[in-house]
Amino acid sequence: AAMALAREAADGEAGELRLGFVSAALYRHLPRLLRRLRDELPGVRPYLFELSSNEQLAAISEGDLDIGFTHPPFGTGERLDILTFPDEKLIAVLPKDGGPDRVTLGELAARGLVLFPKEQGPATHARILDAFAAAGQEPQIVQEATRALTMLSLVSAGLGAALLPRSTQVLSFEGVRYASIADDRLPAFSLSAIARRRPRRAVIDKVWKVLAVVAAEATPGS
Structure with missing residues (x-):
């Protein structure tokens, strides 16, 4: 053997x-x-x-x-x-509050973002903020998180909205809902x-x- x-x-x-x-x-x-x-x-x-x-x-x-x-x-x-x-396109992750299945960058900016740190992906991080700026929005980053599950937990707690790859939807996480984004400026x-x-x-x-x-x-x- x-x-x-x-x-x-x-x-x-x-x-x-x-x-x-x-x-x-x-x-x-x-x-x-x-x-x-x-x-x-x-x-x-x-x-x-x-x-x-x-x-x-x-x-x-x-x-x-x-x-x-x-x-x-x-x-x-x-x-x-x-x-x-x-x-993969990005999808919005929001608190489960009965809101619509499609949101704008302005609606996301109003909630504040739960986003990964700049050091984790400088190019993608910059392109996300550039997309908001092009839409006339300046979102506040209310919390940084390095893992998708951490982001889902923070969104469930009502801290803000997150942006994650569309395949994240396979996760059924209590207290969150997924919504498409009505803007094609966000990076994939x-x-x-x-x-x-x-x-x-x-x-x-x-x-x-x-x-x-x-x-x-x-x-x-x-």
Whole structure:
């Protein structure tokens, strides 16, 4: 059995996988990858770490993480393999108060925003505020939060409104409602999978091929 395990590890069929992810990967792409690994590479042992994009980039650069689900752009000199998933529109998360299913940027600004810190995604953060400014709005950021579940909790408590990827709607969270946004100026949320190009273990190459299939299946028209 030990010899068989060693052969599988050498061929990339078995081994440890250190997998980082941001909240946006939880609702669709990460579960699909884990299901495929269970079916196609049962000898792979995933260890999951919920980390910000910047934390993942640092961990991959230092060799502490094998693959990450992150938000671009990637401010690193590390040579990376990158798989891109379809962009997602942002959706408003509001207290469950019987309000409409569609809101304006002005209505969101009036409530105040629960938003991720600038350091977590500087480009997207700036584009969100620019969209409000273009609509003649200057929202107050009433609370910063780094995780989607934290944002949902804060919105449920009535602290403000949040902006999250549309796939977040799969979560049924007490005290919140989801609404589309009547403005096309807000940026879409981008998600990519990244891995250090070389050196890396054979098991990472195998997992990367499986992940490429997951990304292709998620792309419309593929």
